[in-house]
Structures are given as C-alpha cells and as structure tokens.
Amino acid sequence: MSYCINPNCRHPENPQTINFCQSCGSELLINARYRVITVLGQGGFGKTFAVRDRDGTQKVLKVLMNNDTLGVELFQREANVLQRLKHPGLPTVESEGYFTFRVKGTDKPLHCLVMEKIEGKNLQQWLEAHNYQPISSEQAIDWLTQLTEILNLVHNQNYFHRDIKPQNVMCRSNGKLVLIDFGAVREVTETIQRATGEVTRISSMGYTPEEQKKGKAEPRSDFFALGRTFVYLLTAQEPRNLQEDPRSGKLIWRxxxxxxxxxxxDLIDDLMAYFPKDRPKDTQVLLQRLGKLSDRPPSPSPDRRTPRFALGWKPALMGLGVAGAIAISAFAIQHFSKTQVENLLSYQSSAHQFKIKYPEKWEKQELQNPVINDVVVFIAPKKNTADAYQEQITVSIEDLPKPMSLDEYNQSSLKQIKTNFTDVKILxxxxxxxxxxxxxxxxxxxKDGQTNTKKMQTWTLMNNKAYVITYTAEKSEYSEYLKTAENMMNSFEIN
Known part of the structure; x- marks a missing residue:
C-alpha cells in the first residue's frame, strides 16, 4: 500500500504502484524518495508513519500536522539535536532528514522528520509483554548505565531531554536501549537566558520534577525522570500511584x-531527590556510582512498609486522538459523597479564552505541551495513603485541520476512540x-494497563477549534465522581 499524508485526504490508501493519490492528487513519493507504508500512531501533534526509502530501507516519518509556532519550534529542535548527536542509543537522522512537504489543497507546508526505525518495544510495552514482571537489580544496573551513557553525550553537548519516561525508551532485540522523542529537548544556555521569562513546560505525570513544572528545568531534571522510570521498571507500578512519605516527601517504593x-x-532515591542539588552532580558522577554497583552482588532490601497495590496504569492522555482537545481524566482515589457540596474555584485562560470551575482542594498545574495540547491539569487530593488512583482533570485545545460540522467531527472522534484506546466498548x-x-x-x-476504566467524553466545536472534556475513572468507582465531572463540564465557558 502507498499512504497519502495529506491530513485532508478522505481516502489516503492507494495502490503501491502509483505516484499520486487517487483521492486528493497529492504526491505519494515524499521528498522524491520515501513511500509511506502505514500509520504507526497519531496524537494531537500529528502522525507517525512507517516509510520505505528508495533503497528499500524502512524508516520512521514524523509529520507535524499543527503549524503553530511552538509546535514547529519543538519539531525543528528535535531534528537539529538528532542530526548533531551520533550515538547507538539515539535514533539516526541524516542531514537531510528534516524537510517540508506540500500537499494538495493547502498553502501551509507539512513539517517532516525522517529517522531510523528502531525495531523493538518501548519499556512500557516491554514490561507489558513480560506480564508486568519487575526487572532484577542486575538488569536495572545495565539499563541505567546504558541510559546514563546516552545522557552523558546529550548533557555534554549542553542539551537535556526533559521527557524521559518508559514510553520514550526503546529496547532493541539485542537488549540495547535507545532514547527517543527529543521534541522537548532544551539547551542549557536557553534555560539560563530565559530564567526570568516564559519557558515551555513539558510535563509527564509521575515523571516530571517540581522545578520543571515551574519552568526551571535543568540537566539534573533528567535524573529525576530517570529515577522514576526505574521505579516503574522495578515495581511494575506507575510512580504516581505509589505513596509518598508525609514527612520527607520521598516516594515509598522499596x-x-x-x-x-x-x-x-539508594542511588535511585538520590536520583529522585526533591531538590536538584541533592541529586548526583552530573552524568560522570552517576556513571562512577553505577560502576561500583556493578562489582557488588545485590542484597534484597527488607520489606518494612505497606502492602503492594495493583499494577500501574498506562497514561490515558498518550495519543489522545479525540482531537487531543480538552481532556479530563479522573482516576478514582478520593471517595467524595454524591451529595457532598464542593466549593469551586474559577480558572480562566486568557490565552486560550476559556473558563472552568474546579474543586478548591485540587492542585492546579499550568502546562504548555504541544504534543497533546495540554493547557492546565487539576489533580485531586488523596483521601488517605491507601488510595491507588488520583483524579486528574486536564484541559487541552487543538486547532482543527479544516472546517468541519459537528456530525463530521462526531464520526471522526468515534473512529479515533476505537483506534486509540484499548478494549473499547461504547456504552x-x-x-x-x-x-x-x-x-x-x-x-x-x-483499559489502562491492568486497570479497567470507564470514560465519559463530551465535545463541542467553536472558532475552528475542538473542545473535548473527558471524565475517566476506575470502572468500579465511575459513579462516585460522575457528579463532580458533570459540574465541571457544565461550568465550562468559551469566551
């Protein structure tokens, strides 16, 4: 098959032997050398395709469908970094790997990035394929060393990643790791220059340190995310679902x-220290400590704390295809009574021209994430230390690629729900x-990982934008939080 990458094409599938789309007339041989084979994934930012180069080599093509300034900036940054940095643990991008491509029916070019296709699974998929069996200390030391060596190159070139998590680490068939998704990477000098100004905040729930949420990320912010990634691998649980020590704030995972x-x-706890100054100084210090661990036989640490909870969930926002617009994901941990009256505060985004009310006890985190178009996240407080899930309300907005009616959008959204979610049953x-x-x-x-969930998704269209509100809860707890979700949806206003 030859696939058309025109986002407005109604019938993108074509025979492999032709050079122009039978539906829209766009070129099928991208940049005069790449033929698109199939779609690998999609989200609010665009699509990822498998392509075949003219020599028969399979590669990955990332296409940015949203031409907003920030999205293009991050996309070009990823291309620049991967072209400059050469390492077996990074995807290979040729000097001409970044280019723009025009399709029929639009004056705006598509930004494209072709890179090496990594054969294997990301670490979340890898753990799932191994029945969520936690890895051993020996394997953790090996993998942690590999990733630190990759970061050693990245940091020494004055870059840091900002979005390390299991989904952004690929495992090749030979066991070697590859760090991917450099769209969020930043130069160290940029952080210094913009320390008092506005910075782009990239956040992944459970893996992002506090200083990064405040727009003050630095190289050691990668260490925090690295530590949280290995907590996930060693426990088979999402870090955000684990308890924290109320006195020290440390994650309870051992x-x-x-x-x-x-x-x-001990090393992983040091990586996850709240203050960057309490984490290892740099990658060289971290490699030295790992070298000492490699010579030391592992001795199990005693089990002194609370019982194990259910296995972790897969982040629901990844690849949220229903326009990636406004998403509300509620993960049930606080048992509010259905009749309990909650005091609501008002949140207003002047930049995005909307208002929404939220419970005053919830934490608010403002974000800027062009990948899934997040604007703000509201996080419910834990009721007690035994709560395994924490409600979350995320507001995101996406520009529609073309004007469409509500009926057209309904059909598109239902199709994406069935494509992007797991074990979907529309009720x-x-x-x-x-x-x-x-x-x-x-x-x-x-289904999010091992957890059965239930979602209520509501959307509307205005000013060529899609606004979607999604309420997500553990299936058995869905009714407990339904009223709160409905109140928030009903309070939503578009200016």
Whole structure:
C-alpha cells in the first residue's frame, strides 16, 4: 500500500504502484524518495508513519500536522539535536532528514522528520509483554548505565531531554536501549537566558520534577525522570500511584521492589531527590556510582512498609486522538459523597479564552505541551495513603485541520476512540449542550494497563477549534465522581 499524508485526504490508501493519490492528487513519493507504508500512531501533534526509502530501507516519518509556532519550534529542535548527536542509543537522522512537504489543497507546508526505525518495544510495552514482571537489580544496573551513557553525550553537548519516561525508551532485540522523542529537548544556555521569562513546560505525570513544572528545568531534571522510570521498571507500578512519605516527601517504593539491592535503591532515591542539588552532580558522577554497583552482588532490601497495590496504569492522555482537545481524566482515589457540596474555584485562560470551575482542594498545574495540547491539569487530593488512583482533570485545545460540522467531527472522534484506546466498548452516545453550543457525549469502557476504566467524553466545536472534556475513572468507582465531572463540564465557558 502507498499512504497519502495529506491530513485532508478522505481516502489516503492507494495502490503501491502509483505516484499520486487517487483521492486528493497529492504526491505519494515524499521528498522524491520515501513511500509511506502505514500509520504507526497519531496524537494531537500529528502522525507517525512507517516509510520505505528508495533503497528499500524502512524508516520512521514524523509529520507535524499543527503549524503553530511552538509546535514547529519543538519539531525543528528535535531534528537539529538528532542530526548533531551520533550515538547507538539515539535514533539516526541524516542531514537531510528534516524537510517540508506540500500537499494538495493547502498553502501551509507539512513539517517532516525522517529517522531510523528502531525495531523493538518501548519499556512500557516491554514490561507489558513480560506480564508486568519487575526487572532484577542486575538488569536495572545495565539499563541505567546504558541510559546514563546516552545522557552523558546529550548533557555534554549542553542539551537535556526533559521527557524521559518508559514510553520514550526503546529496547532493541539485542537488549540495547535507545532514547527517543527529543521534541522537548532544551539547551542549557536557553534555560539560563530565559530564567526570568516564559519557558515551555513539558510535563509527564509521575515523571516530571517540581522545578520543571515551574519552568526551571535543568540537566539534573533528567535524573529525576530517570529515577522514576526505574521505579516503574522495578515495581511494575506507575510512580504516581505509589505513596509518598508525609514527612520527607520521598516516594515509598522499596516495599514493592524487594528484589532490588539496597545500594541500587539508594542511588535511585538520590536520583529522585526533591531538590536538584541533592541529586548526583552530573552524568560522570552517576556513571562512577553505577560502576561500583556493578562489582557488588545485590542484597534484597527488607520489606518494612505497606502492602503492594495493583499494577500501574498506562497514561490515558498518550495519543489522545479525540482531537487531543480538552481532556479530563479522573482516576478514582478520593471517595467524595454524591451529595457532598464542593466549593469551586474559577480558572480562566486568557490565552486560550476559556473558563472552568474546579474543586478548591485540587492542585492546579499550568502546562504548555504541544504534543497533546495540554493547557492546565487539576489533580485531586488523596483521601488517605491507601488510595491507588488520583483524579486528574486536564484541559487541552487543538486547532482543527479544516472546517468541519459537528456530525463530521462526531464520526471522526468515534473512529479515533476505537483506534486509540484499548478494549473499547461504547456504552452510550447522546447529543449534549456544552458552553451554550451543540455538542456530543460518548460513554465507553476502556483499559489502562491492568486497570479497567470507564470514560465519559463530551465535545463541542467553536472558532475552528475542538473542545473535548473527558471524565475517566476506575470502572468500579465511575459513579462516585460522575457528579463532580458533570459540574465541571457544565461550568465550562468559551469566551
């Protein structure tokens, strides 16, 4: 098959032997050398395709469908970094790997990046394929050393990644790791120059340190995310679902990773220190400590704390295809009574021209993430230390690639729900009014990792933008938080 990358093409599948799309007339031989084979994935930022080069080599093509300034900046930054940095642990990008490509029916070019196709699974997929069996200390030391060596090159070139997590680490068939997704990378000098100004905040729940949430990331912010990644691998649980010590704020994870040697656990805790100054100074210091661990036989640390919880969930926002617009994901941890009255505060985004009310006890985090178009996240407080899930409300906005009716968008969104979520079972579809506009609501069952979830997704269109509100909860707790979610949806206003 030859696939058309025109985002407005209604029938992108074509025979392999032709050079122009039968539906829209766009060229099928991208940049005169790449033929698109299939779609690998998509999200709010665009699409990723498998392509075949003219010599028969398979590669990956990333296409930015959203031409907003910030998205283009991050896309070009990823291309520049990967072209400059050469390492077996980084995807190879040729000097001409970044280019723009024009399709029929639009004056705006598509920004394209072709890179090496990494054969293997990311670490989240890898753990799932191994039935969520936590890795051993020996394997953790090997993998941590590999990733630190990659970061040693990245940091020494005055870059840092800013989005390390299991989904952004690939494992080749030979066990070698590759760090991917450099769209969030930043130069160290840029952080210094912009220390008092506005910076782009990239955040992944459970893996992002506090200083990065405040727009003050630095190279040691990568260490925090690295430590959280290995907590996930050693416990098979998402870090955000684990408890924290109320006095020290440290993550309590050793009790569910009893196979982990104490020296390794100590190092991982140091990586996750709240203050950057308390983390290892740089990659050389980290490599020295790892070298000492390699010569020391592991000794299991004692199990002194609370029982193990259920296995971790997969982040619901990844690849949120329903326009990646406004997403509300609620993960049930606080049992509010259905009749309990909650005091609501008002949040207003002047940049994005919307308002929404939220419970005053919830934490608010403002974000700028062009990959999934996040604007703000509201996080519910934990009821007690036994709560395994934490409600979260994320507001995101996406420009539509072309004008469309609500009915057209409904069909597109339903198709993307079935494509992008796991074990989907649609339970209900109904028209709904949101922000005084015609909208639509879909309720469906889904699965996040080992957790059965239920979602209610409501959307509307205005000013050529899609606004989507998604309520997500553990299936057994769905009704407990439904009223809160409905109140927030009903309070939503578009200016």
């Amino acid at each position: 009790n569910v990773a009893t196979q982990t040697s104490k020296p390794l656990a 209900e579809e109904t028209p709904k009014t949101i922000a005084n506009h015609r909208g639509y609501t879909v309720v469906f069952d889904d």
